[in-house]
Amino acid sequence: MTILSKHDDFPGKPGKSRNFDKFNFKPPLPVRDGVSPSYIWLPHGPWGTLLSFLNERFPNVEDTTWRSRMDRGEVVNAQGVRMVAGSLYHPGDCIFYYRELELETSIPFTESILYQDEHLLVADKPHFLPVIPSGRFLHETLLVRLKKKTGLKHLTPIHRIDRETAGIVVFSHNMRTRNDYQSLFQKREIEKVYEAYAKYLTGVKFPFVYRSRMVEGTPFFRMQETDGESNSETCIDILEQGSDATLYRLRPLTGKKHQLRVHLAALGIPIINDPFYPVAQACKGDDMSLPLQLLARSISFRDPLNGQTRYFESGKKLVLTEG
Template identity: 65%
Template sequence: MKQASPPSPPLPVVDGVAPSYLWLPVETWPNLLAFLEQRFPAISSATWVKRMARGEVVDHTGARLAPDSPYRRGSCIFYYRELDAETPIPFEETILYQDERILVADKPHFLPVIPSGRFLHETLLVRLKKKTGLAQLTPIHRLDRETAGVVIFSHDIASRGAYQSLFQQRRVDKTYEALAPTRPGLALPLVYRSRMVDGTPFFRMQEEAGEANSETRIELIEERQDCSLYRLHPLTGKKHQLRVHLAALGIPIINDAFYPDVYPCKGDDWSAPLKLLAREIAFIDPLDGRQRHFSSQRQL
């Protein structure tokens, strides 16, 4: 049976990368290697054998596992994720603040927050672990890879839940900025509400009729020569909410490859980042009651 959370990892963080884990499903396999070959078809049998020989595949006690180790349903195994090649992302993150409990970073465009897919070392989490040596560093919330700006991390397990609850209970004030076309006649400020659901293709969201489940306050900061700078206050946290709402208003964010239309993937164009910035995060600290306020140093 799949469990909600793993035991404490028996493998150390190596070069900023923490071990991955997997609960073995209730299935029957002749041995562990046979299961891993089926579960991860992109990873060759020879690769798993080499990892096991190096002691990089273990059970929850830290005992090394071998190709012919019995498949024990319901147990938890740990291993290191690897990528053969990873494209360097030529933009640098900045640490805005750090104390004994949290770290606040200013993320550049294009950099994912956590390892996923084709990104491992080129992620904000792994880069910061390498810089700081904080093995327990964990993001409290996320930003899309395409979005730049403020991200808060916890590196103290004892207080992590208190900070996570701030976001879960929507007790955090988040302010974004976006560059988008100027729409004459659009009365601002305004509050835009809609019902957002999973869209097509799978990575998009879409709006449908029904009770609203997303809400954004939109303000005009300034009109520029060929576009305008907007201030956005998301009162809910739906995936791609700001991008969907501005596109629905006829002012899609500049360089958005998903909304209102999906553009063919041609790889990252470093010269054309999505013009969306997580400018500020503010909240009352759940442990000492202080007003916290963090602001990105980046400009659109």
């Protein structure tokens, strides 16, 4: 029994649980307190009931929690049919539910809305605030905060920046024009400028372009460079040279995960307070005293709907703090 297999805008892989915000499809559960439902495709396997699969797939969620969600009608299939404790397991089905966190770290920094029209919303994100729900963050994310603030239920980011990075994030809230703006990022028709503090790099002439081949690294959340044809490029220049640190202007010409952090670390000048590069440090938990000195300063592009030049700039400034 395959559910929604004909919907190209509703992709998924069996066994993968994801948040629903990025897809142009109306889920069978509504947005609740700014949180869209998550969903999971059911893979082939030995499970007789849906509950037995959920207990195995999510070992950190108690059986009683799933039963309580089902009793409240908060676990449904793609047609909106309520799932109960005795519901049979159907491979290929798609199940929707709400993520819940008993304890969530409060992020004591505030985002701001720089621009909003009938298609886009542009936000200025603080350090430490994730863009979308993931892991131990749900309500303390930029997306959910903005949904609560604006009431825009179709709001979704059309690009991402790391939780550790501050600065500009562009959102779409119009499903009719979302693909028009997303295609700009896919075609690399967006100019992004970042700023970062790091040690001074000697022996080179600025500006210059650094290129390398990046692949997934170890641990799983890191990237690494490897031999082979380059797939990442960054233009690097100096804005201000100080005695303790240099302020760099970084323009990524490609959009690999952690690209700027990997490139500067590879040059021997890791971004100040980077917990991942060049070496992954022990998790600091809720310590937010040393923000990564990386800021998404600006984004510019030609609007695909009217041809106008769009330019958005962060109002935040890097404040140099070292551990």
